[in-house]
Amino acid sequence: MIEDTMTLLSLLGRIMRYFLLRPETLFLLCISLALWSYFFHTDEVKTIVKSSRDAVKMVKGKVAEIMQNDRLGGLDVLEAEFSKTWEFKSHNVAVYSIQGRRDHMEDRFEVLTDLANKTHPSIFGIFDGHGGEQNTLWQTILEAKTAAEYVKSRLPEALKQHLQDYEKDKENSVLSYQTILEQQILSIDREMLEKLTVSYDEAGTTCLIALLSDKDLTVANVGDSRGVLCDKDGNAIPLSHDHKPYQLKERKRIKRAGGFISFNGSWRVQGILAMSRSLGDYPLKNLNVVIPDPDILTFDLDKLQPEFMILASDGLWDAFSNEEAVRFIKERLDEPHFGAKSIVLQSFYRGCPDNITVMVVKFRNSSKTEEQ
Structure with missing residues (x-):
């Protein structure tokens, strides 16, 4: 058993x-x-x-929120993550600026207008700094965080004063908008270098300045910030040309000065600076391989009958061509920031790693603009 x-x-x-x-x-x-x-x-x-x-409900809600956002495909969700943003709106000009994916914000902008008395042309400026946000010397010697901040705080006001003097005796003056722009830009560069030579400081900035009068638009550029205009036919008219080391004219000049360019992510002067002209940037100025000389162009407003112009730091132009930017803004001029905010966010969405600042100026003959 x-x-x-x-x-x-x-x-x-x-x-x-x-x-x-x-x-x-x-x-x-x-x-x-x-x-x-x-x-x-x-x-x-x-x-x-x-x-x-x-x-699941949370995910569906986020998807619905993104899909309901207008043309930007949900970029408003990303906007909350921007570490710093700036915006400006007055009459015919709007600016939107973001720090974006950079650790520091070195873009600056300025708008000086006199719509009532017309004592001087309207002044619009974009300044894209590099190498200065963390440098305490800028705060102690120049009382500014960056080279761009220094130029923004001094150059437009200096231009305003000289332009007012010029307008008082315009008929007898030997000066012009072009000569005033060139003199003041070179003067501010000398001022910066004199104060920073002893410190061997390498910070600098681009400089894009536009003077808008009743009949003419005069644009001065140093560096790779860029301006573009939309004419009466919707064409993109370049207001400036980037100063890049790989351009034949710039490359020859650098070589004559005894310098060189090399590729380090982008073509750079002495392997350091990704532009061939700037304000500041000692010691490259001391070697004469980087210069502050502006290119200055004048445009006849009666001939072009422009609708708007775009002035922007190179963060925008890393993501948009001139033609793309003009088409994008033209479709959004009715927005509160004349499309400036939308194109900045779209540039960020396209992966731009830089600070991005965009200024849109509408002209009087535009059917959509307010009286300048």
Whole structure:
């Protein structure tokens, strides 16, 4: 009897090992237990199911929020993550500026207008600094965080004063908007270098300045900030040309000065600076491989009958061509910032790693603009 019992137990053990302990059997057992738990709604399963449903609702809500945002495809969601933003709106000009993916904000802009008395042309400026945000020398010597801040705080006001003097005796003056622009830009560069030579400071900035009078638009550029205008036919008219080391004219000048350009992510003067002209940037100025000389162009407004112009730091132009930017803004002139905010956010969305600052100026002959 005992022997029969042992035989039976041995047989059951073999059956259990053969069937119940096989991986397939254990997997099916787990599935069965899970289904049983789900259909009988144990407290644990209820909690899991509720959490899953909440998560699905949250994701659906975010997707709906993104899809409901207008042309930008949900970029308003990203805007909350920007570390710094600036905006400006007055009459016919709007500016939107973001720090973006950079650790520091070195873009600056300025708008000086006199719509009432017309004592001087309207002054619009974009300044894109580099290498100065963390340099305490800018704060102690120049009382500014960056080279761009220094130029922004001094150059437009100096221009305003000289332009007012010029307008008082315009008929007898030997000066012009072009000569005033050139003199003041070179003067501010000398001022910066004199103060920073002793410190061997390498910070600098671009400089894009536009003077808007009743009949003419005069634009001075140093560096790779850029301006573009939309004429009466919707064409993109360049207001400036970037100063890049790889350009034939700039490359020859750098070589004549004894310098060189090399590729380090982009073509750079002495392997350092990604532009061939700037304000500041000692010691490259001392080597004469980087210069502050502006290119200055004048445009006849009666001939062009422009609708608007765009002035922007190179963060925009890393993501948009002149033609793309003009088309983009033209479709959005009715927006509160004349499309400036939209194109900045779109540039960010396209992956621009730089600070981005865009200024849009609408002209009086535009059917959509307010009286300048």
